[in-house]
Amino acid sequence: MMSDLGLILIITGSAILVLAALLFWYAQRKIRAAYMNLQESQSKLKDSKRNIETERREAFLRLKDEIYHKRKNFELELRRDRLDLDRLQGKLNSKYENIEKREQQLDDLRRELQQKERNLSRSEDMVRANEIKLKNLYNELIAKLEKVSNMSRDEAKRALADTLEAEVRLASQKWIKKADEEAKQTAKEKSIEMIVSSMQRYTADQVAPHSTGIVHLPNEDMKGRIIGKEGRNIKSLEQATGMEFIIGDSPDITISGFNPIRREVARRTLEKLISDGRINPTRIEETAAQCEKEIEEIIEEHGKEAVLEFNLQGVHPEIVTLLGKLYFRTSFSQNVLQHCKEVGMFARMIAQELGLDGSIALRAGLLHDIGKAVTAEVDGPHAQLGGDIAKRCGEDPRIVNAVAAHHEEIPFTSIYGPIVLVADTISASRPGARRETLSAYIKRLEKLEEIAGTFEGVKKAFALQAGREIRIIVEEDCLDDEASLMLARNIARMIEKEMNFPGQIKVNVIREKRAIEYAR
Incomplete structure (x- = not known):
């Protein structure tokens, strides 16, 4: 029992000692932590004091710098204000000095003006006295002149006025003549400059492409197949196309006819038949009909391309079709549609140089030969036919007149007519535009004059307008008016019989009676 109690006491004492040791260790740890916190707090306090001191010194330095800079700026501003x-x-001093000088000058001027006023008064008195003397002398002189010349003052004035009027009239006539000559020379130089400028600004192929009426055959046997049994195939071709097929010894077939579109249809039909190999009347009719449709499409295509190329608005469909037909029309081997485009561009350039409406000139130039598209079906001058077509299709009256008058068959009513005439001449005479040689051209003109000279009563004959007109002057005593009319008709018939020419030739017979007498 005593041993158990002692054991319990020992255990209890041991537990107390352990607990006391733990409490001591925990107390030591807390004391150490508190000490460390204290040291850390003291360190932070010192750091805070240092930072506060540093910031205070920096703020003080900044304040000193700011005060220094402000003082410097203030001194600079003050110095600048003082300089201003x-x-x-x-400036005020110089102005005061100038004002004093001007006041001095004004005083001097005032004294000078006063002196001049006094001198002027004396001069006026002298002038009045001289005027009185001059009037007296003038009256005496007039009286002496009237006595010597036996003329009154009014009669002398009229005579002097007549003399001056005659001299002024003569001088004005000379001046007007000189101004007229200078204006003509200036207009000529300006017109040459505009035409040369227009020709230089336009660039085109020398010779436009054109179709031919000759078809080459691959061999001699093809001729017999084209002719057919008893000529049935060649007759069908001529009936279907309306053209004449000339077959000779050469390996070619020539297509003859006045209608260029029908001639192109015939050429295409024959070429397709040759390439296909099947040649019979039925096939010929089918191929001809097919080629006609193709040509119609090509005509519409070229007409629309011409209109779109120049961005024309409100063009009548009939005019579009006629423009396309001109693609197959040639004049001296020059493609007429290309020629119309050139004339339109030249006319626009010339109109713009003159300050006119270039769009009207362009439209008139493009349509000027539209009548050539219908000359195969309608008789008459192509210029007048074109004017009728343009009028019927609602074109501007200025354009209608320019188209109808571009060969001077009717008078011009606006400036656009002469512009189109000039542009037409430029396009036709452009180097390479037409294939007619100089020798052939001269021979054609000589032939015209030679035909006219064979008739009785012809005094002189002149080929004009590149052979489009023959002007004949007759003996007024040999032929009367009716005989002159018959002479024009006979010469026209002879030209048609003897010559080949495009378009038409105007036969102009002139008969006049002149009476001359000299005053000596």
Whole structure:
């Protein structure tokens, strides 16, 4: 029992000692932590004091710098203001000095003006006295002149006025003549400059492409197949196309006819038949009908391309079709549609140089040969036919007149007519535009004059307008008016019989009676 109690006491004492040791260790740890916190707090306090001191010193330095800079700026502003004040003071002083000088000058001028006024008064008195003397002398002179010339004053005035009027009239006539000559020379130089400028600004192929009426055969056997049994195939071709097919010894077939579109249909039909190999009347009719449709499409295509190329608005469909037909029309081997485009561009350039409406000139130039598209079906001058077509299709009256008058068959009513005439001449005479040689051209003109000279009563004959007109002057004593009319008809018939020419030729017979006498 005593041993158990002692054991319990020992255990209890041991537990107390352990607990006391733990409490001591925990107390030591807390004390150490508190000490460390204290040291850390003291360190932070010192750091805070240092930072506060540093910031205070920096703020003080910044404040000193700011005060220093402000003082410097203030001193600079003050110095600048002083300089401005000095300059203003100098300007004021100089102005005061100038004002004093001007006042002195004004005083001098005032004294000078007063002196001049006194001199002027004396001069006026002298002038009045001289005027009185001159009037007396003038009256005496007039009286002496009237006595010497036996003329009154009014009669002398009229004579002097007549003499002056005659001299002025003569001088004005000379001046007007000189101004007229200068104006003509200036107009000529300006017109040459505009035409040369227009020709230089336009660039085109020398010779436009054109179709031919000759078809080459691959061999001699093809001729017999084209002719057919008893000529049935060649007759069908001529009936279907309306053209004449000339077959000779050469390996070619020539298509002859006045209608260029029908001639192109015939050429295409024959070429397709040759390439296909099947040649019979039925096939010929089918191929001809097919080629006609193709040509119609090509005509519409070229007409629309011409209109779109120049961005024309409100063009009648009939005119579009006729423009397309001109693609197959040639004049001296020059493609007429290309020629119309050139004339339109030249006319626009010339109109713009003159300050006119270039769009009207362009439209008139493009349509000027539209009548050539119908000359195969309608008789008459192509210019007048074109004017009728343009009028029927609602074109501007200025365009209608320019189209109808571009060969001077009717008078011009606007400036656009002469512009189109000039542009037409430029396009036709452009190097390479037409294939007619100079020798052939001269021979054609000589042939015209030679035909006219074979008739009795013809005094002189002149080929004009590149062979489009023959002007004949007859003996007025040999032929009367009716005989002159018959002479024009006979010469026209002879030209048609003897010559080949495009379009038409105007036969102009002139008969006039002149009476001349000299005053000596």
